[in-house]
Structure formats: structure tokens, C-alpha cells
Amino acid sequence: MSITMEQITELSRSAFCTAPKHLTTPQLHLVVGKAVMGEIAQNWSRSRKKHAEGRRAYYFSAEFLMGRMIYNNLYCAGILDEVKSLLKSKGIDINQFEEIEDAALGNGGLGRLAACFLDSAATQEVPLDGYGIFYRYGLFKQLIKDGYQVEVADDWLKNPDPWCIRRDDQSQIVQFADSTVVAVPYDMAIIGYGTKNINTLRLWQAEPVEGFDFLAFNDGRYDDAVKNKNNCENISKVLYPNDNSYEGKILRLKQQYFFSSASLQDIIRRYKKKYDTDFSHFAEMTTIQLNDTHPVVSIPELIRLLQKEGVDFDQAFDIAQKTFNYTNHTVMAEALEKWDTGLMKMIIPEVYAIIERINERQWNDLKYKGVEEHNINAMGIIRDGKVHMARLAMYVSSYVNGVAWIHTEILKNDVLKEWYWVYPERFQNKTNGITQRRWLGLCNPELASFITDRIGSGWLKDMSKMEKLGAHINPDSVKEFNKIKLAKKKQLAAYVKKMDGVEINPKFIFDIQVKRLHEYKRQLLNAFSIMWIYFRIKSGQLPDFQPTCFIFGAKAAPGYKRAKAIIKYINEIANLVNNDPDTKDKLQVVFVSNYNVSYAEKLVVAADISEQTSTAGTEASGTGNMKFMFNGAVTLGTYDGANVEIAQQAGEENEYIFGGRVEDIERLKKEGYDARALYNGNPMIKRVVDTLIDGTFSDGGAQGEGSFAELHNALINGTNWHHADHYFLLYDLEDYVAKKLQANTDYKDRVAFGTKCLKNVAHCGIFSSDRTILQYAEEIWKVK
Ligand SMILES: *Cc1c(COP(=O)(O)O)cnc(C)c1O
16 A cells, blocks of 8 residues: 555645644644545455454453554554655654654553554454453553652543544443443554455443434434433543552443443344344354453353343353353462452342353352362352452353463463363463564664565564574674664663653663563562672672663552552662762663653663563563564573573573572472571672661651562561562572673673574564464464
């Protein structure tokens, strides 16, 4: 496809009565977006019709972390360079779109995974459409004030967005016990790269019933809707800012039911066009992937909707079981959703009644299979006044998958072991991936050209081709790679200066940890290692230390006090080491504000070292680790999540793996772990940990939870809800510092270190989400 300057000029004149060069950035964004959407309209409707003919898959997710759309859409449409020079010919710099907001309708990895999957499915021509929520406010924006996180609402629609098309005619009604809302779809085109195929992401907005034009329905639903006027358009107002944890809030349950019900009604409407009320082909035509437990209420809702269509319970149950699949994303207890039965009964009583019936059926089923009573209890959907959503998903689905090899092993052997005993055939692994288009082609054109010059451009659609780069790793190519890395570090330094006002030196090693702030991810461990190195530089024990810039970026959930204290602690360290004349030429620490997809695109390309420090057994996969690998950083990480497979692919000698393994952590948990003994037994551990309480830093006088003293106490004494140091920082700290210093020493030999980096690039192919999505398509959805 192609667009012309005439098209852009015409749209500019008709919408704003002026030439493109006089438009504001949001106006120009609108104009270019409209031009692209106009051009793709035909391919989009052709793709939709084609998908309607056969079996198709749907991805249900409460989060889609799409990031900034404009560059990616131009890139996937194959017109980024063209539009860039068109604009340039009119004196317009395409970089001004850097001002355009990200679509941040997700928290972190889980939401970004959904976005990468859509990109890959569109490119690989897999008939996969996404369903989610059109949040009016996405993930909050983060400011750092005096070292503390401050949250600001993400008003991402304050300027109109050209990439979403409102489809009033496809609206649905969603009914709660106390209210009724209209679900209005906003459709985003998901443009496949190097193909005419275009998939759809349909996001629902909740709107009040009053004022809605029900004439379009003409089927009696109006009467239902007006019966209850207690509307709640608040439902799609804001994304819950929790990552890897949940809050049992009414509004959150309403959000989950809202988009699940609207999406299922939409799917049923489409199905009925073909088969009317004969639902015997439903599971043949439809497969639905549940992204974590957030959309699991879809299971009883589908049964309810089918019953309303005249299908009996047993058949509806059977259809649901064949239709749904469930992806587990976490083993963290605080993230496993359990809704209060009372709450469910109050909000969605008909759905709750169906869950009770499923629960009864489960008991009979398991009894019949001879499962022992205590195991039935461990699997029970309704237990102790709670509905266990993961168990509901396990029972009424065809397949369950983990998201990295080690994670799936933990599910089978530990978290879901009773399920594995009864239904081993349901378990699969689908190691996560990321799209090489956004995370290499678009964000690192310099490295992309380096690769394409050597192996051709086939890797953009087939990452197995990346292996061929291995034959091109030699001292000359490594030097060229190192030059590219330096250029990306300079670009990042300029960006950090602009966004955060901090000067960083591109000649330093860039050691980067960016991800959500969470105790299990252990940013605090990284902070401790910096203090360790700081003290040793001060006392003259590290004369050969290669200057290093430690970069952090992370949002903390607003209610997560400890995470916020850790942000403040890192900023206190930055303040100390950046201003100490003994260290400022060797150590820099910067905490960049508002880490998001667009910032990630600038960070992952500039890293020498990728920090992946989660406690073994806690990070299901991680995808940030893959972004760094694609762009030629070595991993300094634990044997956790996809790090295990990254080391396996690139060779362990090309990463820096440290710390306890899953087996070690298991043993410590079983046999007892004495954090205090480690603290008292190693003066260096004691010294760095005590910087939390010895006056080195100030937490601004914070009391109790969220104070530095509380962090210290949690490590050394524990609390009434967890053991001392429950993420094993002190256990891993010494080995971590040793591996960090080893990487620092290795960096001196620039060719040897650059070779490690390039080996990571050459062996990153399997972490393409194209590979992941084709596995889902073949092994779970059976649509390919
Ligand atoms: C990739 C990504 C994540 C996930 O990072 P992990 O290191 O896997 O936790 C989170 N947030 C953003 C903005 C991302 O782009």
C-alpha cells in the first residue's frame, strides 16, 4: 500500500482548513492516521469476511498494552519510510509524533504479551481477534518528585485517536443485578506485516442506557434495558493499576463480566448469522483463549447465554469446555483471583447460580474418577466462601498452558499438581515471545540493517532465519555492532536528558533494569549490589572497575507501599553516588520516570547488561528479558522464567547466571532459611542492608509500612504474614555481586564481550511471538 501527500493535504484542508505544515502534532497525527485507515479499509473488511467463514480464535484479555500506534502501524503497513520522506518534503519532522500518547491499556508483561500476540497473528495470517476494555484512562503516568513516585491520570484520549473506530451498530447490552449498561465497541485494526491480512482488536466502552438508540436492535432488548436505569458507565473508566496481584473490588468484577459478556454476545451474534440457533457447531467454529483469570467469568456466562438460546445445561457445559483454553501467568498467591461468593451473588446472580452448578458437577466428576476427598477439596471451585477462578478455568477448558518451560513444570509439579494427576492431557507449555517488528525492526533500525545486510530481511517474518547470523560473528562485525550500540546509548542519553533532566555518559557500561516494581522482581537486590560496589570503590578495592551507569525504570502500584519505598531508596542511592567525588566518575544511577512501551523501545536497544533478578520460581516467563536479548545485551539473571531458555539458546557462557535455583529455594522453604544468620555472618551484607536504617539515607520520615526501616525489618525479622527475607535477597546477594563484577571485568575485552552480545542476537529466534502464536494456532486452537 501507499499514501500520497495529496491525500494528506486534502484531509488536512477538509478537517482543519489548512496545510499540513500548519497543523499541531495531534492534528497531523489525526490526519495521517485517517489517511492510513482509509487505505486499509478494504483489506480490513476483506479479512473480516474471510475469517467469518471458518474456525477462528479469540483472545480475551483485560489488558492490551499497545504502546504508541502510529510508527508501528506505518511500519507494518510498509510505509514508514515513505511517509517520513513525504512529510520531510513539506518541512515536517516525523519525530514530532514522539509527543503522541501511548495506548497504555495494560499494566506490564501480560498486557504487552497480548499486544505482541495480535501483531504476530496478523502477520502470520492466523485468524485471531482480541477482545478487551476501552479504558478511558490507561495506566497512570508516573512523575518522580523528591525521589518519590507521584501518579497522574492517563488522559490518553484528550486528543482524538484515529486508530480506533467506534461501531455503534455493533453495541451490546450487559446486565448486572443492579444496573444495565450499553457496551459500545471501538475497533482497532491490527495490521499484518508484509501481508494484506488485517485482524481486529475490539475494545468495549461502557455507556449509560439513557440516550442510546435502541431502534437499531428492534428485538425487545430495549425493554430489558430501561427496566433498570441505575447505569454505571464508570465500568470502563479506569484500568486497575495492579500487576501480579488483585483487589477484590466490585468494580473490577464488573469490568471482567462487562467485557466477557459483551464479547460472547458478539461472537454468538456472528455465529447465528451462519447457523441460527443450531449451536452444535459452536465449538467447531470458535476457540477462546483466556489470558489469565481476568476473563474466566466468561465460562459460566457462555453457558448462561447458550441456555437462553435454548441449549440445555449439559450441552452448554460441553460446548464451553471445548471452546475455552486458559493461560496461567503466575504462581504468586496474591495474584490468583478468588472472588467472594457474596459479591458474585450480589452483582451477577444468574452467573453465580451456574458456577454453583458447575461446582456440583465437578464434585461428582472427581468422585466418579476416584479422586481422594482432600484432593477434590484442593481443586474445588467454590471453597471457603470464595470462587477460585483458576480452578473454574482448569475444570471447564480444553487446555491450560504455562508461559515458559520452567513455569509449566512448576504448575505440573506444584501449584496445579492435583489437576495434573487427573488431567495430564490438558497441560501444555507455550513459552512467551515478543514481536521482532516493534522490538527490533522499528526500535533499532541500525541493528536491523546490520542484520539484513548479512542475512537478508527474511527474519522480519521468520525468526528462525536469525540463526544464520551466527556465521557472521567475527572481530570486524563485532566492532561494527559495538559502534551501533554506542550510537543507541547516545540516543538514549539524549532522551533521558530530555525526559528526566539527567546527564548520563554513553561511554559507561549501561546496566538496565526496567519492569514493574515488585518485591519478587528484586530491584532492591540490584540496589544493594550498587551499594556494595560503591563501598568497595570508596575503599579502593575495585581499582579496575569499568564505569557503569545503572538505569532503573518501574511503576509501583499506587497502594504498594514497599514498592514505593524501594523507588525512594534507589533515588537516594542515585543522589549519593552521582554526587560523591570518589565515585561519580565510575558510578551513575538514574531512575527514569514513567517507564512505558515507548520508553522501553529506547532503553532495551541501549543496554549492555539486562537485569533479570527475580527469585527463582517467581517470574513465570518475563518478556523484557527477550527485548534485551534481541538487541544484543547479555543477561545478568537468575535461573527463572524464560531466562533459563535464553541461556540455553545463547549458551550459558554468554550470560551471567547467578543465585539459588528453584530446587534450592524449595529446599530453603522446607528446611528453614535463616536470613539473620547471613546478615550477621557477612559484614558486607550487613553494611549494605543497614544503609536502610543507619542514617546513610532518609525516607523523609516515613512511618511504618513503606519506610526504609520497614524494608529492613521485613528482611531481617519478617512480619506476621511472611518469613524474614521471603524473596531470598540475602541468600543471592554475594553471588549476584560476583557475577556483576565478572561481567564488568569481561567488558574490558570489547571484542569478546561484543561477541557474547551478538551470540545472543543470533540465537534469539525462538523468542519471536510468531513462533509462540503459531504454536497456539497449531497445538491449542487448531486453526492452522
Ligand atoms: C515488556 C514490558 C514489560 C514486561 O517486562 P518484564 O521485564 O518481563 O516484567 C513491562 N512493561 C513494559 C512497558 C514493557 O514493554
